Amino acid sequence: MAFAPMGPEASFFEVLDRHRESLLAALRRGGREPPSGGSRLASSSEVLASIENIIQDIITSLARNEAPAFTIDNRSSWENIKFEDSVGLQMVSHCTTRKIKSDSPKSAQKFALILKILSMIYKLVQSNTYATKRDIYYTDSQLFGNQTVVDNIINDISCMLKVSRRSLHILSTSKGLIAGNLRYIEEDGTKVNCTCGATGKGVPDLNTRLLVKKLWDTFHVPVFTLVDADPHGIEIMCIYKYGSMSMSFEAHHLTVPAIRWLGLLPSDLKRLNVPKDSLIPLTKRDQMKLDSILRRPYVTCQPFWRKEMEIMADSKMKAEIQALTFLSSDYLSRVYLPNKLKFGGWI
DSSP states (O other), rough: OOOOOOTTTTOOOHHHHHHHHHHHHHHHHHHOOOOOOOOOOHHHHHHHHHHHHHHHHHHHHHHTOOOOEOOOOOOTTTEEEEEEETEEEEOOTTOOOOEETTTTTTTTTHHHHHHHHHHHHHHHHHTTTOOHHHHHHSSSHHHOOHHHHHHHHHHHHHHHHHHHTTTGGOOOOOOOOOOOOOEEOOOTOOOEEEEOOOOSSOOHHHHHHHHHHHHHHOOOOEEEOOOOOOOHHHHHHHHHHHHHHHGGEEEHOOOOOTTTTEEOOHHHHHTTOOOGGEEEEHHHHHHHHHHHHHHHGGGOOHHHHHHEEEEEHHHHOOOOOGGGGTTTTTIIIIIIIIHHHHTTTOO
């Protein structure tokens, strides 16, 4: 919901403190005490045991002269997704599945690739070493064909074993950027100083989502999104806040439903009299994306979001954050953001 202005005498730090308290109070009213350390990762022994059980099932099938198969939850169907305001998009407990059969011409190759990557994961976990998805792809790029094949199989394995991807000792090649008054120490002892970084951008990778989730779980720092006023900017915000369908099996580790939309709001464009020549017409692809978001289950509990998206749909126009430079080159940092934070201009 919108946050009421506190008056010109309130600094944006005071407003943010009050907002933080309101978020924590909402958690307590819902009977959900704020977690102190984030979601638990599966232990190495648990992951190894799960893989060993799968291999044992394959051996048993072969001993019975049966063709082994992997049973994997269907991650691409909205029928298997439910929405909880406190978590976001997550898989239902009894979802539809698909079989990856070793004796089917359509799936035999994928069965073999899953088995190969399972063996690599087993070695990584056993030796307590880590690899990126890119590392795995380049172990045999001709066999895998492309990076997307590897990415999808790793997600399928994570879903099949019911453990987070980090528990598999597989990391993303980080694309996220971070800047701010923050310093921390990685698990391997690496010291990270975020004051030397750049601003975040684009569709969030897993590492970035994990970091934002960690900041919320540990410190309950109010989190706001600043994105372009277009369907793809809104999609980015939705992934941070409620997660994605393809990673819904890991929602508890990744989503931060307390996130608020700071801007750039479609209503800001009219309010600030942004000239039409600074706006961009929605493409057919933009309109399809916007329609898709409006049909998602979480929009029903976000009436202010819906209103903003309807403004965009009616105007058939979108805008990048850079559109604010028509006012002045530093309008975003000098006026727009300080006032939004000071007067609670988020939804």
